[in-house]
Amino acid sequence: MDEKVSLVTGTGMEMPGLPPGFQAPVVGVSENARVPGAAGATFAIPRLGIPSMVLADGPAGLRILPHRKEDHHGSYYCTAFPIATLLASSWDIELVEQVGCAMGLEAKEYGVDILLAPALNIHRIPLGGRNFEYYSEDPLVSGKMAAAMVRGVQSQGVGTSIKHYVANNHEWNRNTIDVIADQRALREIYLKGFELAVKEGKPWTVMTSYNKLNGTYTSERSDLLSDILRGQWGFEGLVMTDWFGGRNAVLQLVAGNDLLMPGTARQQKKLLEAVTAEQLDEAVLDRDIENILNVLLKSLVFSGYRYGDDPDLQGNAAIARKAAADGMVLLQNKNQTLPLASNISLGVFGNSSYEMVTGGTGSGDVNKAHSISLVKGLDEAGYTTLAKLEDDYANYLEVESAKLPPRQPFRVPERIPERTVLRDEIIQIAGATDAAIVTLGRNSGEFADREIEDDFNLSAGEQQLLAAVAEAYHQVGKKVVVILNIGGVIETASWRDQVDAILLAWQPGQEAGFAIADVLSGTVSPSGKLATTFAINVADYPSAENFPGVVLEEAEPNGSSLVQAARAAEVVYEDSIWVGYRAFHTRNMETAFPFGHGLSFTRFSYGDLQLSSAVFKDKLSVRVTVTNCGELPGREVVQLYLSAPSGRLDKPASELRAFGKTRLLQPDASQTLDFVLAAMDLASFDPVTGMWTVDAGKYALGIGASSTDIRTTDYFQVVEALSLSV
Numbered sequence: 225m226d227e228k229v230s231l232v233t234g235t236g237m238e239m240p241g242l243p244p245g246f247q248a249p250v251v252g253v254s255e256n257a258r259v260p261g262a263a264g265a266t267f268a269i270p271r272l273g274i275p276s277m278v279l280a281d282g283p284a285g286l287r288i289l290p291h292r293k294e295d296h297h298g299s300y301y302c303t304a305f306p307i308a309t310l311l312a313s314s315w316d317i318e319l320v321e322q323v324g325c326a327m328g329l330e331a332k333e334y335g336v337d338i339l340l341a342p343a344l345n346i347h348r349i350p351l352g353g354r355n356f357e358y359y360s361e362d363p364l365v366s367g368k369m370a371a372a373m374v375r376g377v378q379s380q381g382v383g384t385s386i387k388h389y390v391a392n393n394h395e396w397n398r399n400t401i402d403v404i405a406d407q408r409a410l411r412e413i414y415l416k417g418f419e420l421a422v423k424e425g426k427p428w429t430v431m432t433s434y435n436k437l438n439g440t441y442t443s444e445r446s447d448l449l450s451d452i453l454r455g456q457w458g459f460e461g462l463v464m465t466d467w468f469g470g471r472n473a474v475l476q477l478v479a480g481n482d483l484l485m486p487g488t489a490r491q492q493k494k495l496l497e498a499v500t501a502e503q504l505d506e507a508v509l510d511r512d513i514e515n516i517l518n519v520l521l522k523s524l525v526f527s528g529y530r531y532g533d534d535p536d537l538q539g540n541a542a543i544a545r546k547a548a549a550d551g552m553v554l555l556q557n558k559n560q561t562l563p564l565a566s567n568i569s570l571g572v573f574g575n576s577s578y579e580m581v582t583g584g585t586g587s588g589d590v591n592k593a594h595s596i597s598l599v600k601g602l603d604e605a606g607y608t609t610l611a612k613l614e615d616d617y618a619n620y621l622e623v624e625s626a627k628l629p630p631r632q633p634f635r636v637p638e639r640i641p642e643r644t645v646l647r648d649e650i651i652q653i654a655g656a657t658d659a660a661i662v663t664l665g666r667n668s669g670e671f672a673d674r675e676i677e678d679d680f681n682l683s684a685g686e687q688q689l690l691a692a693v694a695e696a697y698h699q700v701g702k703k704v705v706v707i708l709n710i711g712g713v714i715e716t717a718s719w720r721d722q723v724d725a726i727l728l729a730w731q732p733g734q735e736a737g738f739a740i741a742d743v744l745s746g747t748v749s750p751s752g753k754l755a756t757t758f759a760i761n762v763a764d765y766p767s768a769e770n771f772p773g774v775v776l777e778e779a780e781p782n783g784s785s786l787v788q789a790a791r792a793a794e795v796v797y798e799d800s801i802w803v804g805y806r807a808f809h810t811r812n813m814e815t816a817f818p819f820g821h822g823l824s825f826t827r828f829s830y831g832d833l834q835l836s837s838a839v840f841k842d843k844l845s846v847r848v849t850v851t852n853c854g855e856l857p858g859r860e861v862v863q864l865y866l867s868a869p870s871g872r873l874d875k876p877a878s879e880l881r882a883f884g885k886t887r888l889l890q891p892d893a894s895q896t897l898d899f900v901l902a903a904m905d906l907a908s909f910d911p912v913t914g915m916w917t918v919d920a921g922k923y924a925l926g927i928g929a930s931s932t933d934i935r936t937t938d939y940f941q942v943v944e945a946l947s948l949s950v
């Protein structure tokens with residue numbers, strides 16, 4: 225029994241300040257941590273030839289410690305790939321799979337069996353502190369991206385853990401919050417991406433979320449873990465908790481949460497007592513262990529793979545750079561400001577130009593060997609930047625960072641206020657250079673959501689800098705380009721008219737400066753599109769009314785949460801399915817930049833739509849030809865939206881139902897893209913019948929370059945309503 229209990233609890237976690245009850249388990253054979261800095265491990269049973277699996281984060285690349293005591297190997301740095309939100313903006317499934325392969329290879333070569341990624345919670349509101357780890361406000365994009373990432377990582381023999389299942393959309397009181405969501409919103413928005421990722425990616429593991437859902441911790445819900453995940457979607461792997469997630473070890477195992485991570489002495493004690501008292505059926509343990517061992521049988525450690533701690537970091541840096549450039553979104557480009565002419569001189573402003581935010585903080589962070597600043601990228605691309613300006617920023621950042629309070633592990637560092645550059649100096653620089661670049665940076669991460677002031681909205685210092693640079697450069701007829709080095713949406717509507725071009729670089733990973741310079745110079749033609757709406761104000765998001773939620777009166781017992789005040793709290797998802805563009809378009813609300821938006825250096829024309837039939841039967845084939853009718857090479861993201869007839873359920877004005885991306889098209893070149901829609905792609909979830917339903921009537925099918933830029937439309941009929949089982 226001790227052995228069985230040891231298998232369903234991880235080997236624990238050493239961390240200063242762990243509250244009582246969180247100490248590492250006592251039952252089980254703990255090997256010395258094979259991979260220092262990995263998030264956790266499973267117990268070994270040497271008697272039975274069962275080795276210990278190592279589990280490590282995360283979504284932007286492997287997170288392990290870069291240095292080891294008394295070790296002569298050297299360093300163990302990993303590649304910081306671009307954040308998931310950037311990857312999703314590429315809308316390029318092959319690219320994401322390629323990034324997954326690269327991440328998987330690194331995990332493999334550093335001895336990690338399961339990568340705790342991808343993360344695919346929905347961007348319900350831009351203020352979510354971990355949005356950068358997630359893909360999109362849309363479940364189709366999220367699910368397709370996650371599935372691609374899973375396939376890529378697992379192609380290397382490394383398992384994945386899709387997380388956080390489910391409805392973990394913000395950080396406030398994350399260990400106790402009760403998410404109240406209706407069945408339709410769950411099925412169509414919050415579960416849908418997981419469903420796609422499970423069916424199309426076949427992840428080895430799923431990680432349950434911290435939150436409660438409709439009154440019960442997700443890790444204790446057998447409907448989520450057994451009925452939906454395994455029963456309806458056919459998941460065959462193992463389910464683990466998030467770290468210290470949930471409360472009741474017995475209920476978790478019974479519900480189908482096979483593995484409790486990172487594992488605590490308290491959990492082991494509870495389980496042993498429950499078996500003795502016949503409150504926990506041994507058959508439950510056996511079932512959970514079978515799921516765990518089935519994953520172990522596929523693992524690298526079980527196959528005896530001998531890793532060399534020497535992954536191809538150079539090769540992976542090249543993949544990170546390419547992915548970063550391919551996922552950047554050109555939001556605005558007045559009078560073809562970009563690409564920049566070669567060899568010109570640039571006045572480069574903004575703290576983040578000199579210290580880029582390569583990714584967010586917390587478990588989604590990566591210990592990388594280097595990060596490329598924007599000025600470095602520009603210099604290498606042949607642009608002239610100003611050494612004095614660089615020195616001034618470097619000195620300022622050094623002095624200011626010394627003033628910050630010591631950084632707490634995992635927490636977001638305080639943002640250094642934007643450096644003030646005097647108006648006269650800006651005028652002088654504007655005279656001496658050909659164009660200006662201003663970078664605005666944002667960071668966020670685990671344990672806290674973002675603020676509206678000075679975060680979603682620009683700070684006063686940023687506004688002053690933008691206004692002064694724009695005025696000085698425009699006075700002398702020169703252009704201003706803004707780079708957004710951010711992990712989530714910020715306010716753009718109030719200032720975008722002041723500047724000429726805006727490149728959304730997201731948090732592009734360690735090769736940041738090189739990748740941005742690739743796009744600014746035109747070496748890479750931008751082809752990213754928004755997978756998340758840029759609204760005008762935070763208040764425009766329907767979820768804002770219920771964000772972050774309310775603290776309930778009764779308090780939970782102290783010490784039940786590792787890292788956050790354990791206050792019982794609740795958030796009601798009154799916005800239901802009206803998340804992101806589904807809300808904005810249906811309510812005719814203006815946005816700053818709509819879902820799917822992204823400019824290119826070239827132009828594309830769309831031919832007529834060809835539908836296989838005017839009447840939908842089991843499926844419908846859709847064909848469209850896209851032509852590069854501009855002067856430069858480029859790639860186009862092609863988006864297919866459906867508008868369903870009004871039936872019993874309220875329908876969004878349009879919903880993304882398929883997408884594709886062309887290869888690099890030279891001027892005048894065309895590519896034909898084919899899509900196939902199945903009945904499920906037309907369906908909405910009817911909470912009354914508990915089935916997916918397709919209403920009868922006339923459907924409009926629009927294909928275009930964004931959710932508001934539909935270039936070609938056709939119609940088809942569904943003669944008789946269809947009901948599809950879950």
Ligand code: BGC
Nearest residue numbers: 263281340387466467587670
């Ligand atoms: C995060 C997970 C992560 C785990 C292990 C938790 O705090 O929510 O995403 O995988 O820690 O580091």
